[in-house]
Amino acid sequence: MTPIIEFESVTITYAGAERPALANVDLSIGEGELVLVIGQTGSGKTTLLRAINGLVPHFTGGTLAGNVRVAGRDTSTHHPRDLADVVGVVPQDPLSSFVTDTVEEELAYGMECLGVSPAIMRRRVEETLDLLGLADVRDRALMSLSGGQRQRVAIGAVLTAHPRVLVLDEPTSALDPGAAEEVLAVLQRLVHDLGITVVLAEHRLERVLEYADRVIHVPGDARPLVVGTPADVMISSPVAPPVVRLGQMAEWSPLPLSVRDARRQARDLRTRLEQRPARTIPVREQQDTVVTVERTRASYGRVPALRGVTLDIAKGEIVALMGRNGAGKSTLLSTLVGLRRPDAGTVRIDGVDPATLTGPRLIGRIGLVPQDSTDLLQRDSVAAECADADRDAGVEPGTTAELLARIAPEIPADAHPRDLSEGQRLVLALAVVLVATPAVLLLDEPTRGLDYPTKERLSTLLRDLAASGHAIVVATHDVELAAETATRVVVLADGEVVADGPTAEVLVGSPLFAPQVAKVLVGPEGTDVPLTVTEVRQALAVIG
């Protein structure tokens, strides 16, 4: 296989950094490969991806020692714009990278810059619309598209330039499981049918691992990269999807990478697990109800967002709110916190209408960590943010800093919130909200951009909070998080509750929402299967 991307002893150091972000990287990626880049947050994945088309160092600054060559062009002499015809880069947030305002114009933009002749441009736009299934939305404004459509437009927009390499940074992390599968199917097709080389970074390994030809593990702290087949890398990787961790625990060989592989090897485990005691479902006590939502309706202009939602949430519950993008999850959260008044129906938090509350009376009852946790953080240092939170909540100075030190001791007090990693920012936002000791805690899509260790820490934290009497609602696309933490799952579709019940019951029954472990272990009958690796381990310990 001829290499199309070559890294020769590359060391990248950002200006002002003490040590390099990547050191002595030697790497060669062949034509038509699908390469998955994994690693913890802040390990240098994005730096590696951005070095491929020369954004590092041409755009970001810093120094790059060694050589990066793409299709024979050296990035030290070629700017990103001179590589635009061989490398297509799809950034993390597609919306912020769109230049024009309609689908068709966006697809043509790159070609216009490259000076492709109008006749060829027209043809390629039509081809790409069909290839990515975007023909129905060709005239639509980009702002009006769904998450999956936006991601596909962003891919199409770089694809029309006919690049030989496609680089994607977390293409599925903001998408619901269905939309993520759409995008991955497109990538599969590009690799298989058109021979394009795809390099993608992703935290949600359970979605992409089975498609990868090779995996590059970026361990961080400038340690050497681990490159190999998915099975080889997974044996030692600290970040691994549930199916791999199940395989590691059961000592299966070869290590399964997909649910299909694992099911073949899981027969014994399945029969052993049949002897485990039946799951006990905790009985909810009515008097503990803190959130009451009754026949609530809300709409944006003429578009209904909630159509008569009824819901009770009690103390100690962790409710996972699921459903595709635009199903009404965020609307329900903002109604709960009183940001929107419902068009009809009632919302009560602790018996009070949240829309009538302000200041300490509001944040003492209910707290929301928004999707982008930076929204909540407005000061230029962690310490200042904590001091503000103390004042807002009317508690003794230093309380927030103490709380933060307990849940995340490694966050430096003098850091700028925007310089923290995604996970650290989330924890800071959580601390800021929690210091007011709200009875109800809402989180909107908290695991976006989080790696597995950070996610685990979040799960533990949420379980502890629930045990101490908080009611928690998590709107999420992440089925593994729901399986790991939630006691109850509510599925919304088109603004209506379509499923509401204990986590195991709701998740196992759905092909889209079932967590990997359940998919591996579910038998022909019954829904009583473990959902997570932890649960399997506990069950095996009981059986002995």
Added chain:
Amino acid sequence: MARSQTPEQAPQHPGDLTDSFCGPDVPPGGTFRPQKHRRATRLPRLLHPGAWWLWAAGLAVAASRTTNPILLLLIVAVAGYVVSARRSPSPWARSFSVFLKLGLIVIAIRVVFQAIVAAPIGTTVIFTLPALTLPEVMAGVRLGGAVTLESLVAALYDGMRLAAILICVGAANSLASPARLLKAVPAALYEFGLSVVVAVTFAPQLVADLDRVRTSRRLRGRTVGGVRGTAAVALPVLEGALERSVTLAAAMDSRGYGRQAQRSPLVRHLTAAALLGALVLVVIGAYALLDASAPAVMGLPMLTLGFALGITGFDLAGRRSVRTRYRPDPWSWPEWGVTLCAAATAATLLAMSVAGVPGLIAPVDPLGWPAVPLLAVVGILVSVLPALIAPPAPGTRLRGEVGT
């Protein structure tokens, strides 16, 4: 077919699906041409944005020549009718009503100012406001005092004229967004045009940001309104905007924005010389035209030469960029028709105003009913024809047509 090929046989551009995509109507070895002649006919399409802006400019020029309320209302009605008949289904097309409201505000402000500040005309006093005696230095400025019917009516007419011009701009805005107009600017001005487009698209995002930050202030239990609340909101919003522009710049760079063709130093110097020369010639020409004592040869010929040199310079500068245009808007007979109608309207009212035909200026002192000059009415009504001349906008369902 590209799809069935093994990687070794794959063509240079692996994404090339030419053979599988183009049907039998492409001759072997021939290229696929967008069929321009057919697109220019009555099939639904968007009119060239330049045509709509010229049309609106024509109406605005007409409006600026008259204070006759009947003619002004007629102009607004014409603009409104054409907008309702030919606007595109895009979101910005709904902005017309915003401009109508703005027009009303302009009229209200004009009338209120007249009542409070400006010197009154006429003698029909309606009411008297408490007058403020100002110090000697500000003699000539009046605050309060008698308010006459004549001055209010004059202010109303004047406000209506301003509002009509504003509404013409609004009509152009909803018929063809400024972003589409900028797509049609010459290549040399492209980069300037793009920065305007990016700024325009950032405005709504700033509003969204502002909303998010205000939301978060509420979530943290702080006050949202007030001077301090607003000041605290500004910094995070600006930070967010800055961050987004950096992301956008990186994305544009990696998609090939700013690629330049290789040019010889000679061409570069020629371009600079042409543009500079054009500027000098235009300035001299314009001066000579305005100054009657200058020799005639310095006037129009210099100006013409200057413009010609300028166009050459722009053309040369445009060749620096390798850009091509995707589906440029065609300019064919509907565009000519729309432009000519507007030109006729503007010319009629201009000629009438120069010739001093009565009726364009409504009488205010003494007050009287405005006359209705037939010629002006006909001139304005010509501009309603674009509602028929322009092809229907795509995506709007015609009456009787069954939707899918």
